[in-house]
Amino acid sequence: MIRLIARELIHNARIWVGTFAVSLVAGFVGAFAASLIDTSLRYDGEVRQFLAGGSMAMLIFTSITAVIVLSSISNLTVALQRRSYALWQLVGVPPSRVGSTVVAQLLIVTALGSASGVLLARSVLNPSFTLIFSSWSAITRVNFTLSLIAASYVVAGVVAVMLLGGLRGARRASRIAPIVALREPDAVAMKVRWFRMLLAAAVLGGLCWAAASLYGAEFTVILNTSIVITPLIVALIAVLGPLVLPAVQRAWTSLVPRRASASWFLARHSAGYRLSQSAAAISPLMVAIALTGGLYTTSALLRQSLIERTGDDQGWSLPLETVVLTLGGPLLMSAVAAAATVYMTSHAREHEFALALAAGATHRTVIAMAVWEAVIYASSAFLLGLAAIVGGGIIVATALELRSMPLSWASAAIIAGGGLVLLLAATVVPTIASLRHSVARTLAAE
Template identity: 55%
Template structure:
C-alpha cells in the first residue's frame, strides 16, 4: 500500500505540487507567527505585551486565510483525481482503503510542505523581525526564539487542517460508484454541505456580534482593535457561503457582455460557470487578499477621518510599510500562491478539452484568448466580492463613528486585484500554451 501511495503521488505530481506550494507558504507564515509568540513568551514583560497584540492580529488574518485556501486547494486536489480513485476500485481496492490512501497522501504532503515552509522561515525571521520592529525601543537587541516545539506545533496544525479539509473529498472519492466517476470525469460541483452551513452560520454570527459590540463612543485607539477584524470576518462569511454566492456573482456580471460578442468570451464564460469547483478554488483566495488589504486600508482611513473630526488631527493612523508587511504579508502570500496554484493544477485536466476545441476548428489564438478571458473572470469575480466585503465593513464602521461614508481605499483594492490577475493569468495561459503544442490525435486517444 505504501507503494500505491508514493507511486500515485509521483503520477499526479503536477496536482500535488499545487498543494505542496500552498502548504509550504502556510508553514512559512505560521512559523513567523510562532516566532513572535515564542519570543514574547520567553522575554515576558513589555516585550510580551507588544508582541502579543501583534501576533494576535497576525494569527487572526493568517488563520482566516489559511483555512480558506487550504480547504479549497485540498478539495480541488481530490476532485481532480476522481478518475484515478474510480480505477482503483475497479481493480479491487476497497472503498474504505481508497479513503485511507487519499488521507495518507494529504497528510504526507501537508506535513512535508509545512516542514519545508518552517525551514525557510528560520533564516528569514531574524532580519524580518529587526526590520519590522526597528522603531520599537523595547525590541532592540533582544534574542529571538523559534524552536523545535514551535515548529512541530505549526507542522501539526497545518497537517490537521489539510486532513480535515480533505475528509469530505476522501469520503466522496470512496463512495462514488466507479462507473459513474469514469463516465463523468469533471470535478464535482461544490455544495453547501453541513460543514459549510455550520461554518457560515458561525462566521456570520461572529460578524454580527462584532458589529453590534463596536462602540463608536469609545476612544479611536480602542475602537480600532475590534474594527480591523470586521472586514476579514465578512470575507470569511462570503467564502464559507461560496457555493451559493460565487455562482450568483459570476453569472450576474458575466451576463452583462452578450455571448455573441466573442466566441472566446463565450467559451471562457461557460467554462468558468461549468467548472465551478475549479473557479471557486481560484476565486476564494484572491477575494480574501483583496478584502484583507482593502479592509485594512479602508478601516485605517476611516478611523483617521473620525480622529480628524474629533480632535482636528489624524496622527497615529498612518499605516507604516512594516506594519502592513507583518499583518498582511503572510495572508497575501498565501492567497497569491493558492490562486495561481489552483489554476495551474487544473490545467493538465483540460488538455482533452483544448484538443476537442481545436478539432472543431478553433485556432491557437482563440484558445489562448479564451484562457485570458478566464483569468479575467476569476480576478474580476474575486475583486467584486472583495470590494463588497470592504465596502460593507467600511459602512458599518462609518455608521458606528457617525460618519456619512467610509473612506474606501479603491486604490488598494485595484492594486491587489491587478496583482492577483497577473498571477492567475500566468498560471492560466502558460499551461494552455503548453497543451496546444501536443498532437490532437494523441491527446484525444488517451483517456
Template identity: 45%
Template sequence: MLRLLTRDLIFNARIWLGLVAVSAAGAAAVAVSASLAEAAYRTPGNTGLALYGISGSLLVFTSVAAVVVFSSVAGLTVSLHRRDHALWQMVGIGPGSIRTIVLVQLVVVGTVGAVLGCLLTAPLLQPVANYVFAGSSGLDGVRLRLGAVGAFATVAVVAGLLLAGGSGTARRAGRVSGLELLREAAVPQLSMTRVRWLLGAGLLAVITSVVVGLRGRAPADLETSLSLIPPMVSGLLVAVSPLATAPLARAWTSLVPARASASWYLARNVAFAALDRSTAAINPLVVTIALTGGLYSAHGAVGAFEAARTGTPSAEIPAQFVVLLLGGPLLLAAVGAAATVAMSGRARTRDAALLEAAGGTPGTVVASAAWEAVVQVGTAALLGTVAVASGAVAGVWALGWQSLSAATAGLAAVGVTAAGGLVLVLTATVVPAVLRLRHDPVRVLTAE
C-alpha cells in the same frame, strides 16, 4: 494500501506539488507567528506582551486565510482525482478506505510542505524582524528564531488546518461513484453541504457578535476588530459559495455579449462548467482582497473619526506593519490561487486539445485562457468588495457617518490587490496555454 498511496503520490505528482507549495507558504506564515511567540516568551515586561499580541493577531489572519486556501486546494485535489477514486472502488476498495487514504495523503503532503516551509523561512526571520521593527521603540532589538518547539508547533498547526479544510473533501472522495469512469467531462456541481451550512452559520454568529460589540468602545480599540470583519465575511462568502459565486459570476459576465468574442464565449462557459477549478482559484483571491481592503478600510474609518474630533489628519499605515501583519496570509493566498491553476494543468491541456481539434486557432486558445482568468479575478473582486463594504458599514455603525468617506480607502486597496491578482492568474494561465500549443491535440486526446 500503502503501495497504492505512494504510487498515487508519484503518478499525480503535479497535483500534489501544488498542495506542497501551499503548505510551505502556510508554514512560512505560521512560523513567523511562532517565532514571535518564542521571542515574547524570552522577553519580559511590556515588550513581551506586545510581541504576544502581534503573534496572536498574525495567527488569526493566517488561520482565516489558511482554512479557505487549504479547503479550496484540498477540494480541487480530490476533484481532480475523482476518476482514480472511482477506479479504486471498481477494484474493491471501499469508501472508508478511500477516505482514509485521502486523509493520510493530505497529512503526509502537508507535513512535507510544512517542514520545507520551516526550513526556507528560518534564515529569513531575522532580516524580516530587522525590517518590520526598524524604528519601533522597544521592538527594534527583537531577535527572531524558530526553535524546535516553534517548528513542531508550526507543522502541527499546518497539518491541523489542512485536515480541517480537507476532511469534507475526503468524505466526498469516498462517495464517488463508478460512473465517473464514463463521464470525464462531467464536473460535480457545487452544493451546500451540512458542513457548509454549519460553518456559514457559525461565522455569521461570530461576525454579528463582533459588530454588536463595536458600539461603546474607544475608537483606538476598534481598528483591529473592524479589520477582522472583512476577512470573516470573506470566509462566510466562501462557505456559501455554491449560493453566491456561480450566480454572481453569471450575472456580471452576462453584461458582456457572448457574440463580442468567440474566446470570451468559450472562457465563460469553461469557467462555469469547471466550477471546481474556478472556485478553487476564486476563493483565495477573495480572502486576499478582503485582507488588504479590510485593513485600509478600518484604518481609514478610525482615522476619519479621530480627524473629525481632533482636527489632526490620521497617519498612513506603515509599510512595515502591512508586511508584518498581512505578508504571510497574502503570500499563502497568492500561492494558493496560482497553485490551483497549475494543479489543473492536465485538464486544461485536454480542454485546449479539444478546442484545437474543433478548429480553434492558437490565438483563440490563448485568448480563452486569458478571459477565464478575467472571469475568475473579476468575480473574486466583486465578492471581496462585498466583504470590504461590510467592514465599512460596521465602521459607520460604530463611529458614525463621518467615518464612511475615509473607509472607502479600502476600495482603492481592493483595486490594487485585484490588479495584482489578475497579473498572477494571467501568468499562471496564459504562459502554460502558450506552452500547450506545442502538444499534438490528437496525441493528447488519444492518451485520455
C-alpha cells in the same frame, strides 16, 4: 498500500506539486506568527506587549487566510483525482482502502510541505523581523526564536486544516460506486451542506457580536475590534462560496453579449462548468483583495473619525510593520494558492483546448480563451472582495457615526491587478506550451 500511494503521487505529480507548494508557504507564514508568540513569552514589559500585539494581528489575518486557502486546495486536490480513485476500485482496491489512501496522501504531502516551510522560515526569522521592526530601536536586543513545540503546532495546524478540507472528498471517493464516478462529469456541482450552514451561522454570529460591540464603545475599543470586521465578512463569503461564487460569476459575465467574442463565450462557459476549480482560484485572490482593502479602509475610517471629532488626525497613520505583519503572510499565501490552483487544473484545460482545436478553433482563439479565463477569475475575486470591503466599511463607519465613508479603492485595485498578472502567467504560459502537443494524443490521454 505504500506502493500505491507512492505511484499515485508520481502519476499525478502536477496536482501534488501544487498542494506541496501551498503547504510549504502555509508552514512558512505560520512559523513567523508562532515565532512572535514564542519570543514574546521570553520577554517582559514593553517588548512582550509589542510582540504580543503584533502576533495577535498577524494570527487573526493569517489564520483566516490559511483556513480558506488550505481547505479549498485540499478539496480541489481530491476532486481532481476522482476518476483515478474510481479506477482503483475497478481493479480491486477495497473502498475502505481508497479512503485511507487519500487521507494518507494528503497527510504525507502536507506534512512534508509544512515542515519544509517551517525549516525555511527558521533560517530567515531574525533578518526578516529586524527589517520589519527597523523603526523600533528596542528590537536590536530581541532574539527571535521558534521552539520545537511551536514549530510542531504550526505543522499540526496546517495538516489538520488540509485533512479536514479533503475529508468529505475522501469519504465520497470511498463510498461512491466507481461506475457512477466514471460516468459523472468532471465538474461536480458545488453544494451547501448542513456543516457549512452551521459554520456560516457561527461566523455570522461572531460578525454580529463584533459589530454590536462597536456601537457606543470608546475609540480605543473600536480601534482594537474594527480590524476583525472585514476578515469575518471574508470568512462568511468563503463558507457560503458554493452559493455566492457561482451567482456572482454568472451575474457579471452574463452582462457581456455572447456575440461579442467566441473566445469569451467559450471561456465563460468553461469557468462556469468547472465551478469547484473556479472557486479554488477565486477564493485566495478574493481573500487578498478584501483583507488589504479592508485594512486600509478601516485605517482611513479611524483617521476620518479623529478629524471629525478633534479637527486633527493627531498624526494618525498605518505603520509599515503593521501592514507587513498583517498582510505579508496572507498575500503570499493567496498568491501562491491562486497560481497553484491554475497549475493543478491545467491538464483539464488542455483537453478543453484540444477539443476546441479539433472543432476548428485557431491557436489565437485558444490563447484568448486562457486570457479571458484569468480575467473572469480576477474580476469575480475583485467583486467579492469589494463587497467585503464595503460591508466592513459600512459597519465601522456607522459605529463611528461618520458623515462620509472613505474606501480604499486603490489598494484593492492594486492587489486585483497583481492577481490578474499572476493568473495570466499561470494560464497563458501552460496554454501556449500545450499548443505544441498533438491534438489527437492530448484527447486520447487519460
